[in-house]
Amino acid sequence: MDRLVAAKLQPIGIDLASQGPAGIPFFDGVDLADEQSVARIFEQIGNDGDIHGLVNVAGGFVWQTVEESCTESWQNMFRINVVSAVNASRSALSLLRSGGSIVNVGAAAAANAAAGMGAYTAAKSGVARLTEALAAECKERGIRVNAVLPSILDTPQNRKDMGDADSHKWVKPAELAEVIAFLLSDAASAITGANIPVTGRL
Secondary structure: OOOOOEOOEHHHOEOHHHHOOOOOOEOOOOOOOOHHHHHHHHHHHHOOOOEEEEEEOOOOOOOOOOOOOOHHHHHHHHHHHHHHHHHHHHHHHOOEEEEEEEEEEOOHHHHOOOOOOHHHHHHHHHHHHHHHHHHHHHHHHOOEEEEEEEOOEOOHHHHHHOOOOOHHHOEOHHHHHHHHHHHHOHHHOOOOOOEEEEOOOO
8 A cells, every 4th residue: 555644533532643653644624524525635635646545434323213313313324424435435536546445334233223223224234335336336447345344343432332241242443454454455356345244253
């Protein structure tokens, strides 16, 4: 991978702009659900040449029953999880060349939604279908598109929210990152359109 470009990843408790590897440009304050905002950032990235891959890791979660929910909740989940990935992927396609790769972050829970998970899993189901459609569209260009479907991630916030759960069975962020790195690499050159469960020991 020739170049890395990143933004702050607050959900896992790490401010990569101050704690991440040196030499990586960071763009803060970008609304990934705003098409024009995303396009401007990728225009800046493109000034330095093509990119090898894109990871759409932005997302959000809400626990809310259908009865208690409102239309805004559903729209917000779709905006955060799906529209952000669509905007970034669309802008990245002009910079990706044959051999490039897009990896989306979906959710294993989308396969069978539990109570209170309707809006979230509906949105993550959209990520899965986006992955399949974009993979089909990009095959002739030699660009691969896949998704990882993690279960519960072992993050400080999840430990706080689910204090009684056995966190040893959860997926560690570093483990998920290894799968993503594989999908970005040439070693995964034969894989596209896949939604890959990453569920740890659950």
